[in-house]
Amino acid sequence: xxxxxxxxxxxxxxxxxxxxxxxxxxxxxxxxxxxxxxxxxxxxxxxxxxxxxxxxxxxxxxxxxxxxxxxxxxxxxxxxxxxxxxxxxxxxxxxxxxxxxxxxxxxxxxxxxxxxxxxxxxxxxxxxxxxxxxxxxxxxxxxxxxxxxxxxxxxxxxxxxxxxxxxxxxxxxxxxxxxxxxxxxxxxxxxxxxxxxxxxxxxxxxxxxxxxxxxxxxxxxxxxxxxxxxxxx
Amino acid sequence: xxxxxxxxxxxxxxxxxxxxxxxxxxxxxxxxxxxxxxxxxxxxxxxxxxxxxxxxxxxxxxxxxxxxxxxxxxxxxxxxxxxxxxxxxxxxxxxxxxxxxxxxxxxxxxxxxxxxxxxxxxxxxxxxxxxxxxxxxxxxxxxxxxxxxxxxxxxxxxxxxxxxxxxxxxxxxxxxxxxxxxxxxxxxxxxxxxxxxxxxxxxxxxxxxxxxxxxxxxxxxxxxxxxxxxxxxxxxxxxxxxxxxxxxxxxxxxxxxxxxxxxxxxxxxxxxxxxxxxxxxxxxxxxxxxxxxxxxxxxxxxxxxxxxxxxx
Numbered sequence: 001x002x003x004x005x006x007x008x009x010x011x012x013x014x015x016x017x018x019x020x021x022x023x024x025x026x027x028x029x030x031x032x033x034x035x036x037x038x039x040x041x042x043x044x045x046x047x048x049x050x051x052x053x054x055x056x057x058x059x060x061x062x063x064x065x066x067x068x069x070x071x072x073x074x075x076x077x078x079x080x081x082x083x084x085x086x087x088x089x090x091x092x093x094x095x096x097x098x099x100x101x102x103x104x105x106x107x108x109x110x111x112x113x114x115x116x117x118x119x120x121x122x123x124x125x126x127x128x129x130x131x132x133x134x135x136x137x138x139x140x141x142x143x144x145x146x147x148x149x150x151x152x153x154x155x156x157x158x159x160x161x162x163x164x165x166x167x168x169x170x171x172x173x174x175x176x177x178x179x180x181x182x183x184x185x186x187x188x189x190x191x192x193x194x195x196x197x198x199x200x201x202x203x204x205x206x207x208x209x210x211x212x213x214x215x216x217x218x219x220x221x222x223x224x225x226x227x228x229x230x231x232x233x
Numbered sequence: 234x235x236x237x238x239x240x241x242x243x244x245x246x247x248x249x250x251x252x253x254x255x256x257x258x259x260x261x262x263x264x265x266x267x268x269x270x271x272x273x274x275x276x277x278x279x280x281x282x283x284x285x286x287x288x289x290x291x292x293x294x295x296x297x298x299x300x301x302x303x304x305x306x307x308x309x310x311x312x313x314x315x316x317x318x319x320x321x322x323x324x325x326x327x328x329x330x331x332x333x334x335x336x337x338x339x340x341x342x343x344x345x346x347x348x349x350x351x352x353x354x355x356x357x358x359x360x361x362x363x364x365x366x367x368x369x370x371x372x373x374x375x376x377x378x379x380x381x382x383x384x385x386x387x388x389x390x391x392x393x394x395x396x397x398x399x400x401x402x403x404x405x406x407x408x409x410x411x412x413x414x415x416x417x418x419x420x421x422x423x424x425x426x427x428x429x430x431x432x433x434x435x436x437x438x439x440x441x442x443x444x445x446x447x448x449x450x451x452x453x454x455x456x457x458x459x460x461x462x463x464x465x466x467x468x469x470x471x472x473x474x475x476x477x478x479x480x481x482x483x484x485x486x487x488x489x490x491x492x493x494x495x496x497x498x499x500x501x502x503x504x505x506x507x508x509x510x511x512x513x514x515x516x517x518x519x520x521x522x523x524x525x526x527x528x529x530x531x532x533x534x535x536x537x538x539x540x541x542x543x544x545x
Contacts, residue, residue, distance in 0.1 A: 054431035055431060056430055056431060077433035078432060079433070080432070080433070081431075082427065083428070087428075088424040088425045088427055089425060091422075092446055092449055097442075101429065101434070101442050102432065104434070104438060105432035105433050105438075151428075154428075158432060160432075164431070
């Protein structure tokens with residue numbers, strides 16, 4: 001990784017159809033220690049942008065580079081943590097199992113469920129999110145707020161250099177939101193990682209982000225408050 | 234001049250809307266009509282249906298009823314050594330039934346173990362078409378022949394008896410259960426797969442860490458269903474000499490002893506009903522519907538222990 005770069009997008013077009021790109025000519029560089037929030041109206045392509053960076057949707061054009069990547073064919077294991085809008089949890093498995101999935105991705109080993117380090121990371125993340133008593137519970141039996149904490153714990157246990165979070169705070173109550181937000185922000189500070197978050201709540205986005213970007217009309221521009229009141233989803 | 238409050242709903246809108254609402258009903262009516270036309274082209278004389286009912290009554294009165302329950306009596310040879318009151322365990326009905334249950338159980342377990350990895354390869358949400366289609370081909374090939382044909386094939390290969398029954402049912406289970414399994418795997422939510430891919434999990438980690446736990450309830454439920462299915466079909470494969478109760482049914486059919494055959498059929502019917510009931514109950518522990526109490530394996534075990542501990 002050179003000069004703190006975590007990920008860079010150079011003249012990238014994203015979308016699902018070549019003739020109908022959602023965003024064109026996108027240039028973005030995320031540096032370590034940085035928190036960037038992306039806001040914008042619904043259906044504009046914010047989630048697609050995160051999915052493209054996460055490697056789930058190929059970019060239509062341009063260069064997308066994870067800076068620590070040495071082999072262009074395969075992105076580095078465990079470098080990207082992704083919290084999808086629907087959290088991406090294994091609902092029929094326990095809290096511990098889900099968090100262990102993150103811990104295993106973060107440890108450069110093939111399938112090693114008995115790795116001491118992985119288990120320690122998972123244990124710490126569960127503790128940090130206040131889920132010790134629920135560690136053996138099935139995720140599908142937890143409340144929405146608890147599930148969000150599990151998804152966050154999974155990412156923290158993974159120790160990625162970039163967290164991609166798609167509205168990961170959802171409709172959390174104030175208290176839980178602060179716990180989750182503080183945990184993620186302090187992780188970014190401690191590990192000098194980066195956070196790229198899609199957020200529909202401007203106030204919340206402003207609270208956590210160093211940079212606020214607005215996605216509108218197929219472009220990603222710095223958010224200027226006086227100009228752009230963003231419609232909420 | 235038309236204002237905003239003008240009624241702009243035209244006849245054309247009505248026809249379009251009505252067509253849209255009734256398109257499925259029209260589709261099914263067309264399907265039924267088509268099947269009637271096809272059946273009519275094959276059947277030359279519908280009048281033959283008239284005699285069916287009276288023939289059935291004659292058959293029941295003269296040959297089937299009352300059932301000959303001697304099938305539940307111990308055989309003359311070998312000598313029955315069972316405890317008093319348990320002599321029925323030496324009867325052909327009991328021996329055949331237990332053998333059929335054993336064949337169904339073993340073939341379900343073996344079939345599940347073989348089909349699971351194949352269905353992981355067959356799932357399109359986990360693999361490219363280059364991997365999934367060959368896997369599907371294997372499953373389709375083993376499903377393409379009914380278990381009775383596989384039984385004939387294995388009787389030729391390994392001879393008469395339960396071994397050919399087990400092999401036949403296992404091959405069929407691989408194809409049938411494998412299809413159910415990859416459909417269950419393809420039905421899981423995309424979100425955990427996305428998270429796993431973004432994290433950089435390997436195929437094995439994704440399959441065992443995300444896919445199998447997420448689809449587990451469906452997979453277990455299908456395996457239970459498959460056992461019940463295999464029992465029902467296990468009664469048939471005995472007819473070609475592949476072991477089980479079907480062997481005795483075939484034997485008495487040859488001797489035209491229909492009263493004994495109906496006794497076997499009633500016994501099979503009762504066991505199928507029982508298995509069906511147990512299967513529905515067991516499967517309910519692995520589905521999310523009415524997910525009020527503890528479900529899953531823990532719930533299943535805790536319910537059983539609670540029943541045992543219960544004073545009444």
